[in-house]
Amino acid sequence: MPNRIAARLDELASRSECALVCYVVAGYPDVKMSQDAIDSLVSGGADIIEIGIPFSDPIADGPTIQAASHSALEKGVTPEKALQLAKSIRKRHPDLPLLAMTYCNILVRVGVEKFMAHAKECGIDGFILPDMPIEEAGAYLQAASKLDLSMVFLASPNTSEARLKNIVKSTSGFLYLVSVYGITGARKSFEDYTLNAIKNAKRLAGAIPVAVGFGIKTPAHVRLMKGAGADGVIIGSAIVDIMSKSSSKAKMAKELVNFAKSMKQACKK
Amino acid sequence: MLGNHPVGGKFGKYGGKYIPETLAPAVEELESAYEKYKNDPDFQKELSYYLTEYAGRPTPLYFAKNLTEHVGGAKIYLKREDLLHGGAHKTNNTLGQALLAKKMGKKRIIAETGAGQHGVGTALACSVLGLTAEVYMGAKDVERQKLNVFRMELLGAKVHSVQSGSKTLKDAINEAIRDWIANVNTTYYLIGSVVGPHPYPMMVRDFQSVIGHEVKQQMRELQGRLPDAVVACVGGGSNAMGSFYPFLDDQDVMLCGVEAGGEGIKSGKHSATLAAGSEGVLHGMFTYLLQDECGQVTETHSISAGLDYPGVGPEHAMLKDIKRARYAASTDDEAIEAFVTLSRLEGIIPALEPSHAISYAMKLAKEMSKDDIIVVTLSGRGDKDVQVVQDYLNNKNRRKKKHAK
Ligand SMILES: Cc1ncc(COP(=O)(O)O)c(C=O)c1O
Numbered sequence: 248m249p250n251r252i253a254a255r256l257d258e259l260a261s262r263s264e265c266a267l268v269c270y271v272v273a274g275y276p277d278v279k280m281s282q283d284a285i286d287s288l289v290s291g292g293a294d295i296i297e298i299g300i301p302f303s304d305p306i307a308d309g310p311t312i313q314a315a316s317h318s319a320l321e322k323g324v325t326p327e328k329a330l331q332l333a334k335s336i337r338k339r340h341p342d343l344p345l346l347a348m349t350y351c352n353i354l355v356r357v358g359v360e361k362f363m364a365h366a367k368e369c370g371i372d373g374f375i376l377p378d379m380p381i382e383e384a385g386a387y388l389q390a391a392s393k394l395d396l397s398m399v400f401l402a403s404p405n406t407s408e409a410r411l412k413n414i415v416k417s418t419s420g421f422l423y424l425v426s427v428y429g430i431t432g433a434r435k436s437f438e439d440y441t442l443n444a445i446k447n448a449k450r451l452a453g454a455i456p457v458a459v460g461f462g463i464k465t466p467a468h469v470r471l472m473k474g475a476g477a478d479g480v481i482i483g484s485a486i487v488d489i490m491s492k493s494s495s496k497a498k499m500a501k502e503l504v505n506f507a508k509s510m511k512q513a514c515k516k
Numbered sequence: 517m518l519g520n521h522p523v524g525g526k527f528g529k530y531g532g533k534y535i536p537e538t539l540a541p542a543v544e545e546l547e548s549a550y551e552k553y554k555n556d557p558d559f560q561k562e563l564s565y566y567l568t569e570y571a572g573r574p575t576p577l578y579f580a581k582n583l584t585e586h587v588g589g590a591k592i593y594l595k596r597e598d599l600l601h602g603g604a605h606k607t608n609n610t611l612g613q614a615l616l617a618k619k620m621g622k623k624r625i626i627a628e629t630g631a632g633q634h635g636v637g638t639a640l641a642c643s644v645l646g647l648t649a650e651v652y653m654g655a656k657d658v659e660r661q662k663l664n665v666f667r668m669e670l671l672g673a674k675v676h677s678v679q680s681g682s683k684t685l686k687d688a689i690n691e692a693i694r695d696w697i698a699n700v701n702t703t704y705y706l707i708g709s710v711v712g713p714h715p716y717p718m719m720v721r722d723f724q725s726v727i728g729h730e731v732k733q734q735m736r737e738l739q740g741r742l743p744d745a746v747v748a749c750v751g752g753g754s755n756a757m758g759s760f761y762p763f764l765d766d767q768d769v770m771l772c773g774v775e776a777g778g779e780g781i782k783s784g785k786h787s788a789t790l791a792a793g794s795e796g797v798l799h800g801m802f803t804y805l806l807q808d809e810c811g812q813v814t815e816t817h818s819i820s821a822g823l824d825y826p827g828v829g830p831e832h833a834m835l836k837d838i839k840r841a842r843y844a845a846s847t848d849d850e851a852i853e854a855f856v857t858l859s860r861l862e863g864i865i866p867a868l869e870p871s872h873a874i875s876y877a878m879k880l881a882k883e884m885s886k887d888d889i890i891v892v893t894l895s896g897r898g899d900k901d902v903q904v905v906q907d908y909l910n911n912k913n914r915r916k917k918k919h920a921k
Contacts, residue, residue: 304681304687305690306697306799309694317681327810350797352796352811352813353810354811355811356809357811378535378536379534380537380540383533383534400537401536402537414537428538428699429697429698430697430698
C-alpha cells in the first residue's frame with residue numbers, strides 16, 4: 248500500500264485542491280478531547296492530521312502551543328499515550344494520513360528506529376521534527392526509509408537555494424515551508440516575503456508538494472497561500488486557540504467542524 | 517590530539533547542530549565569521565586590548581596559603597576570575613562574542629542568564645561596544661538574583677522575565693532561541709556557556725581558554741611546572757572548559773569538573789548532569805541531559821542559580837566518556853561550607869558556583885601529597901549570593917534549634 252500521505256496529496260493535486268493539514272496537541276485539554284477534536288476536524292474536511300507529542304522544551308513553538316504542551320505534560324501525557332491516541336484514531340479512520348510532530352529528543356531517548364517502528368505500528372505515517380536538520384538526520388532517514396514513513400523536513404524563507412535542494416532530496420510526503428521568521432502562533436497578516444518563499448520553494452521542490460505553516464488562521468490566509476502556489480496549508484495554533492477558548496465539549500466540536508469547513512472551502516477555490 | 521576537537525562540529529559523537537531550519541543560515545554565517553576573525557590579528561589585538569585595559573586581565577593565580585594549611589594536603593592555588601571586571605569569568609566570552617557581533621554588523625544582542633552573571637557580562641560588553649542588549653532570565657532566577665537584575669538594568673540592558681517551564685536557565689535559553697528565530701536577520705545570540713549548536717561550544721571555549729593559558733604560564737613562572745590537577749565547577753561548563761582546554765593534551769594534569777549535587781544525587785534534587793544524566797538532545801546539541809525515561813527534560817535543583825542547568829557542554833560529555841576528565845558533585849551544604857571557609861580563611865567571598873569546586877578541591881587536596889599542586893578556578897565573586905547564603909544559614913540555625921528542643 249502506498250504511503251497514505253503521498254496518496255492523499257496526489258489525489259488532491261488531481262483536483263487542484265490545497266491539502267488542509269490540522270495539528271492537535273495529544274492530550275490537550277485531555278486525551279479524550281484531543282481525540283474528539285481530531286474527529287471534528289476530519290468531519291469538517293481536514294485532509295491530514297498532525298498529532299503533536301508534547302516535549303518539555305518546544306523551542307520552535309509560540310505561547311499557544313507551549314501552553315498546551317505544558318498542560319498536557321502536567322496531566323501526565325507521555326509519548327506512549329500520544330501514540331495510543333494515534334492508534335485509536337487509526338482504527339476509526341483507516342485511510343486518514345497521520346503525522347507525528349515532536350522534537351528530536353523524544354525519539355533519541357528511546358532510540359530513533361525503535362520509536363519510529365512503534366509509531367508505525369500505532370498507525371503513524373510520517374514525522375515532523377522541527378529541530379532535526381538534514382545534517383543530523385542519518386539514522387532518522389535510514390529508519391524512515393526502512394519503515395516507509397514520510398519524512399517531512401522544514402524549510403524557511405531564508406533557506407538558500409542550494410540548501411533547499413538538499414532538503415528536498417531528503418524529504419518525502421511534503422516539504423513543510425515555515426511561512427515567517429518566527430515560531431508557531433496565529434498571525435494577523437503576512438508579508439510579501441512569505442509569498443515569494445512559496446514561489447521559490449515550488450520552483451525548487453520538483454515533485455515534492457509544498458505545504459505552508461506557522462501563523463495561518465483564516466480562510467483569507469489560505470487563499471493567499473494557495474494563490475502563491477502552496478499545495479497544502481498547516482493549521483496549528485488557531486486550532487489550539489479554539490480548543491482553549493471553548494466553554495463546552497459540544498461547542499468545541501461544533502466550532503472545530505465549522506472552522507475546518509471554512510478552511511477547506513478556501514482550499515478548494 | 518584531543519585539542520583538535522570539534523571535528524565536523526562534533527566532539528566525538530556529541531555536539532552537532534540540532535536547530536530549527538530558520539537558524540541554519542545564521543549559524544552558518546556565525547561559523548564563517550568566527551573562522552575569519554579567529555585568525556585575524558587585528559581582531560585578536562582589539563579583543564586583547566579590551567581584556568587587559570578594560571577587564572583587567574591577566575587575573576592573578578593566587579596561592580591560598582591559609583586554605584592549604586587548613587586542609588593539610590596539596591597546595592591550592594586560586595585562579596582569580598572573581599577579580600575580572602563584571603565579577604566572573606563570563607566577561608571573557610561576552611567581550612569576545614560582542615566584538616565578533618559588532619564586526620558582523622549585528623547591533624541587537626540577546627542573551628540568556630541564570631545567576632545573572634552572563635547577563636551582566638553581556639550588558640557591560642554591549643555598553644562599552646555600543647550595542648543594545650536584551651537578556652532573558654527565568655522568573656525564579658529574577659527572584660533569587662535581584663541584585664544582578666538591577667545591575668543589568670543599570671548597564672542599559674533590558675531584562676525579560678521568563679514565565680515558561682521551570683522558570684530557570686533552560687527556559688531562558690528556550691526563550692532566547694525563540695527570539696533569535698523571530699529576529700534572525702538583525703540579532704546576534706550571545707550564548708553564555710559552552711552549549712548550544714556548533715560553533716558555540718567551540719567558540720565559547722576558545723574565548724574562555726584565556727583562563728587556562730594564563731594558568732599554564734603563571735604556573736611555569738611560579739613553580740616551573742604544570743599543576744597536578746585543575747578543578748572547576750560545571751554548569752554549562754564554560755569556566756571549566758576554558759580552564760581545561762590548554763591542558764587537554766598534557767595527560768599528567770588531572771582535570772576535575774564539579775557539578776551541583778544539590779540536596780544529594782539520591783534525592784533527585786540536583787543539577788549533576790554528567791554524574792547522573794543520560795544522552796539526549798537539547799538546545800541544539802547532543803549531550804548528557806537530566807531527563808525522564810520518555811525524554812522530557814527534568815527540573816534541576818541547586819542553591820546556585822548558575823549551575824542550575826539540565827544539560828552540559830558536549831566537549832565535557834566527550835571528556836567524560838574517554839575518561840580524560842573526571843566529574844564529581846558537591847552538595848548545597850558542601851558548597852555553603854566552602855563559601856564560608858574561603859571567606860574566613862582567605863578574605864575572599866566566592867560565588868556559590870565555584871564554591872562547589874573549592875569544596876571538592878579541599879577533599880582532593882587531602883588525598884594528595886604536600887608537593888602536589890591543585891589549581892581551582894574561582895570563576896566569580898560572591899556579592900550576588902550573600903543574601904541567599906544568609907537565608908540558608910538562618911534557616912539551618914532555626915532547624916538546629918528546633919532539633920535541640
Ligand atoms: C561565577 C560563575 N561560575 C560558574 C558559572 C557556571 O557556568 P559555566 O559552567 O559555563 O562556567 C556561572 C554561571 O552563571 C557563574 O556565574
